[in-house]
Amino acid sequence: MYSGAAAGPPRRDFISVTLGPEEAVGVGGYNNSKAWRRRSCWRKWKQLSRLQRSVILFLFAFLAVCGVISYTSVGETWKSITDKSLDDQRTEQAIPRLKLANPVVLPAPQKADANHGDYPELSLQKPPKLPHARRGPSNLQIKAPQRDTRLKTRHDTMRAVEELVEVDKAEKTEKSIISWRGAVIEPDQSTEPPSNRIMEPEKPSSVEAEDQKEPVPINERQLAVIEAFRHAWKGYKDFAWGHDELKPLSKSYSEWFGLGLTLIDALDTMWILGLKEEFEEARKWVANDLVFDKNVDVNLFESTIRILGGLLSTYHLSGDSLFLEKAKDIGNRLMPAFKTPSKIPYSDVNIGRGTAHPPRWTSDSTVAEVTSIQLEFRELSRLTGDEKFQKAVDEVMKHVHTLSGKNDGLVPMFINTNSGQFTHLGVYTLGARADSYYEYLLKQWIQGGKKENELLEDYMRAIEGVKKHLLQRSEPKKLTFVGELAHGHFSAKMDHLVCFLPGTLALGAHNGLAADHMKLAETLIETCYQMYAQVETGLSPEIVHFNLHAQKGHKDVEIKPADRHNLLRPETVESLFYMYRFTGDKKYQDWGWEIFQNFNRYTRVPTGGYTSINNVQNPSNPEPRDKMESFFLGETLKYMFLLFSDDVDLINLDKYIFNTEAHPLPIWVPA
């Protein structure tokens, strides 16, 4: 044994030849110095034969050559990785800019499930069936730079530039501004109801905005809608600013309630279309000039769906509390309408005086009117925590649920505010005065999380009633249409208003209701389209009569002179939007595009605005009426824009429910 570590390095020969590794480690005297190891190796090398040394040298040389080769290829790989990561960095720098330039204003997309579908490779191998189907994870979305190549027109380029300028501004802006679409949103603002809410809150829009997917590029048809909106808005701004409706030919305005109806109805459309400047300007008017403390009679239904609905949805989209404050104000001022013996509200309210009354000639209210204000008042309760709004409107629905006088779920058109009973029994229609009763049965059920069974029961029964009493087929094309029933007599008359029905049926089917509702929706939307296609201007009249018997030279659709006007109504486009969202069938977009072009052809006023027309049968003189209804901006153009979009998250129908004036309100328990 050696003398121990303390005695200095042992003699090289002895140690290298006789010491085993166990002993060295075991005694703890192993000297592992570099010098020692070097000397030991050299000794071993010397002890080898010449042949052994040659073999080892050859091996070393061989390994060295391999090393050089693999270094070169690793180098290439490394270089490409480095380049890629630089590219990525560049792309990432570019994408946020464009992301900001096209922010999704709308609800946050649903989080993708943590499954294989989240990964591009797998998803790309199995593309979704429908081209427009639910968007995949953000890394599969069309990347922002590609958007630039799609923006071909001058208009596009201008917008892209505008957007980039906006981005720069936004980037420089203080943190407190968290949305670029017009509204300056303080971080603490949100669309959440206060803590004493009576329903569960949805996610605040401002928070959702952070969780957005890549935006889907705006396409040519959508750009055409934006252009149409701007043209309409120009007319309103130039000649009717702050007034209810534009009269585009006489370059003036008409007043209904004196509350800037068109401006309020159009707010959320501007938001959805991304018209920032217009929105900001309109917001200023709401902040400074919209005053409800006015001695003026307003119609409860119309002001609820257009003003209250418009303010609530704009609040939800923008997160700007100004709109909620205004909504509360008008909501409170409308409440006197419910002070009736039956609690069925009066049709008219003086919002300054706090008094309400029925129309002068009757104590009846219209059934559609008293049963189509619920979505808005219920949402107002949820947001304010004040139950009174919801209580008042729920009571109406409960009461109507129990009433006699229905015919297999179909309701008469009038209800008495004293007795609470239906009047004018025996007449059933899905058109004027009854239409949105059916629409709101379904929509309230969806809004409330599909729990209120009475609403669903009434809806299902009513659709059975429609099938049993109101459906017929026309000649020669055998179009299925919804007629009317008057004291047992069927009339082949159908209002354009009825064309909300295919969309509503499709929405019900999407929410799990009978599949045959979807079949019926498909049949009826074809009919609604034919109400345009069979007419000389390609625009539908207000009312059509269908031929029940084939006659030589006659189409399915007949139009009476008194019914041949077109008010720029939305119902068919609305239903086309639902049908396209739920089926992905492009024919619905194409039909909508035809209608859009015909609006441009026959109703566009060169100096700004669009006008209702008197005669859809005369292309050479459609007889402009000199009025642009507020719903043209609130509904028709909004549904056009949404119809042409392939972005299912642009107002996601599992998160939002549209009121009857196309103002999206949140579903309380999103699917």
Ligand code: DMJ
């Ligand atoms: C709108 O005010 C609403 O859509 C309402 O439900 C029916 N009438 C107009 C549009 O046609």
